[in-house]
Amino acid sequence: MTTKAKRLNMNQKYQLMTRGLDWETTYQDMDDVFPYDKYEGIKIKDWDKWQDPFRLTVDAYWKYQSEKERKLYAILDSVAQNNSQLSISDARYMNAVKIWMQGVTPLEYNAFRGFCTLGRGFRGAGARVACQFQAIDEMRHHQTQIHAFSHYNKFFNGMNQQSRIRDRAWYLSIPKSYFEDAMTAGPFEFITAISFSFEYVLTNLLFMPFVSGAAYNGDLATTTFGFSAQSDESRHMTLGLEIIKFMLEQHEDNVPIIQGWLDKWFWRGYRLLGLVGTMMDYMLPKKVMSWRQAWEIYWEENGVALFNDLARYGIKMPKHHETATKEKNRITHEFWSTIYQFSHATALYTWIPGNEELDWLSAEYGELFDTVYRPRYEYWKELDDKGERFFQERLPVVCNVCQIPIFHTMPDDPLKNCCLVSEYKGTKHQMCSEGCLDIFNNEPEKYCQAYIPPQQIYQGNCGGATLDDYRKWLHIRDEDTGEYYGSEDHQMWEKWKAQAGKPTDEAA
Amino acid sequence: MAENVFIALQNNPDAQPIIEAIIQDNEHAIVNESPGMVKIDCPKRLVIKRETVEEKLGREFELQDIHLTLISLSGNMDEDEDEIVLQWNF
Numbered sequence: 001m002t003t004k005a006k007r008l009n010m011n012q013k014y015q016l017m018t019r020g021l022d023w024e025t026t027y028q029d030m031d032d033v034f035p036y037d038k039y040e041g042i043k044i045k046d047w048d049k050w051q052d053p054f055r056l057t058v059d060a061y062w063k064y065q066s067e068k069e070r071k072l073y074a075i076l077d078s079v080a081q082n083n084s085q086l087s088i089s090d091a092r093y094m095n096a097v098k099i100w101m102q103g104v105t106p107l108e109y110n111a112f113r114g115f116c117t118l119g120r121g122f123r124g125a126g127a128r129v130a131c132q133f134q135a136i137d138e139m140r141h142h143q144t145q146i147h148a149f150s151h152y153n154k155f156f157n158g159m160n161q162q163s164r165i166r167d168r169a170w171y172l173s174i175p176k177s178y179f180e181d182a183m184t185a186g187p188f189e190f191i192t193a194i195s196f197s198f199e200y201v202l203t204n205l206l207f208m209p210f211v212s213g214a215a216y217n218g219d220l221a222t223t224t225f226g227f228s229a230q231s232d233e234s235r236h237m238t239l240g241l242e243i244i245k246f247m248l249e250q251h252e253d254n255v256p257i258i259q260g261w262l263d264k265w266f267w268r269g270y271r272l273l274g275l276v277g278t279m280m281d282y283m284l285p286k287k288v289m290s291w292r293q294a295w296e297i298y299w300e301e302n303g304v305a306l307f308n309d310l311a312r313y314g315i316k317m318p319k320h321h322e323t324a325t326k327e328k329n330r331i332t333h334e335f336w337s338t339i340y341q342f343s344h345a346t347a348l349y350t351w352i353p354g355n356e357e358l359d360w361l362s363a364e365y366g367e368l369f370d371t372v373y374r375p376r377y378e379y380w381k382e383l384d385d386k387g388e389r390f391f392q393e394r395l396p397v398v399c400n401v402c403q404i405p406i407f408h409t410m411p412d413d414p415l416k417n418c419c420l421v422s423e424y425k426g427t428k429h430q431m432c433s434e435g436c437l438d439i440f441n442n443e444p445e446k447y448c449q450a451y452i453p454p455q456q457i458y459q460g461n462c463g464g465a466t467l468d469d470y471r472k473w474l475h476i477r478d479e480d481t482g483e484y485y486g487s488e489d490h491q492m493w494e495k496w497k498a499q500a501g502k503p504t505d506e507a508a
Numbered sequence: 509m510a511e512n513v514f515i516a517l518q519n520n521p522d523a524q525p526i527i528e529a530i531i532q533d534n535e536h537a538i539v540n541e542s543p544g545m546v547k548i549d550c551p552k553r554l555v556i557k558r559e560t561v562e563e564k565l566g567r568e569f570e571l572q573d574i575h576l577t578l579i580s581l582s583g584n585m586d587e588d589e590d591e592i593v594l595q596w597n598f
């Protein structure tokens with residue numbers, strides 16, 4: 001008779017997997033085997049202090065991930081079979097999906113690349129295991145998003161050149177440069193930038209209110225992959241916090257280095273999220289929550305609680321967080337106004353919000369909206385009604401750090417444009433804010449080399465020096481760009497609605 | 509002072525017993541529902557007990573199964589076979 005071996009508990013299993021599996025190398029110096037985990041100045045005394053609070057093992061990982069995939073693909077199949085594109089609130093919504101596909105999905109792939117590098121780069125086995133799991137997760141996110149969007153790509157414009165425009169479109173350099181900045185840093189900065197600042201502090205704003213908004217707007221595919229990805233994300237976030245605490249506890253010399261990274265990556269992440277806020281406020285026809293409200297919940301409440309917790313290590317609130325909070329009532333309107341004027345140079349459509357939506361924005365944003373942004377929209381609407389839809393004829397000057405067009409205003413004056421200049425090696429570099437200026441001035445040698453798309457375009461390096469040449473080089477058609485009303489997406493949507501007996505925009 | 513921890517779960521039948529268990533075991537929990545999702549905030553500390561989930565569910569439950577419905581969380585996290593704890597230490 002065989003006796004059943006006593007089952008190991010979670011902690012024992014995790015310890016077995018992540019401790020004692022590796023060894024101190026003797027043929028080669030450890031510093032040659034792991035050449036990148038010291039030069040940033042982070043001091044690690046004991047890698048065994050690294051803990052994954054979920055204590056996930058390989059068998060548990062496969063079990064949960066395969067279950068998640070089964071559920072996800074069952075729903076994606078049914079989305080395709082049931083023509084679920086017809087259940088979305090309005091075809092304008094699809095432009096939020098386009099931004100996701102064009103701008104966010106490539107980040108998942110870059111996260112995969114980054115974590116593969118880290119899965120080799122750290123000398124602690126626990127850290128390497130965690131990064132390897134995460135690399136697989138990120139590849140899964142990239143793939144499931146492409147699969148989910150492939151159904152929409154059959155019907156809507158702007159989704160068919162993803163890999164081409166990811167590398168070439170001027171506006172997609174905003175998310176792209178964020179990740180490339182992290183990937184060209186050392187491993188500890190990368191993990192601080194991505195696992196902590198991006199995933200822990202900021203992605204809640206992308207995946208929670210926005211994906212909940214996707215649910216509210218009838219987009220089953222995005223809701224499903226969004227929440228499925230976010231369940232991995234909660235693991236990544238937890239790890240992000242553990243990593244910060246691990247580094248802070250290992251050596252007091254690490255504290256100022258980490259504070260510098262938190263300052264930098266908070267600001268970079270916040271700037272990037274302005275785009276998500278704009279999707280929430282303007283691209284969801286049915287509103288769930290405004291950017292202002294989301295900022296108050298996820299930053300002012302949850303983010304600040306986190307920094308209160310880190311105070312015991314000597315960590316302070318990230319620099320310029322006050323500015324971010326001051327901007328909460330205007331950032332999305334400034335962003336939308338900008339996309340509105342430039343959508344003829346993007347694979348997106350834009351529009352002036354309808355009256356009900358303007359009323360909602362007035363209620364959410366109050367006087368500032370009514371005095372500054374609403375009149376601007378009403379003016380543009382008038383122009384449009386006269387057949388003079390407003391577009392800028394030139395591409396904008398973009399910030400040399402965050403690569404967002406320089407449309408932001410002074411922290412204490414929403415009527416005054418903010419453009420700060422730093423001169424380095426005889427060249428002037430424009431920045432959108434004190435936050436980005438600090439980042440530039442701390443690493444000028446890095447940012448002076450940044451690829452700035454509008455500059456490259458006007459130098460003729462992108463298919464020619466006119467917008468027409470440039471669009472051709474992107475492989476986007478005129479029909480994929482510009483005003484939503486009257487676009488191919490709009491016409492098709494109206495036809496579908498008429499067939500289904502629903503009121504069309506004309507009749508409304 | 510900002511001091512809440514939170515957990516967010518998909519609003520589906522699999523998550524229901526977990527949500528009910530959290531409400532029972534955390535007196536100060538505040539439940540916020542939005543489309544597709546339930547977010548539960550709680551000052552300083554929130555606990556999820558396996559036993560309570562099993563009571564609600566009427567069968568055995570492994571706490572790691574929460575991964576299938578988990579959307580997000582905040583707070584220092586600790587997990588063993590019997591409970592998941594989220595807390596701030598200030």
Ligand SMILES: [Fe+2]
Nearest residue numbers: 108138141229
């Ligand atoms: Fe991801």
Ligand SMILES: [Fe+2]
Nearest residue numbers: 111199233236
């Ligand atoms: Fe992630």
Ligand SMILES: [Zn+2]
Nearest residue numbers: 399402432436
């Ligand atoms: Zn900037």
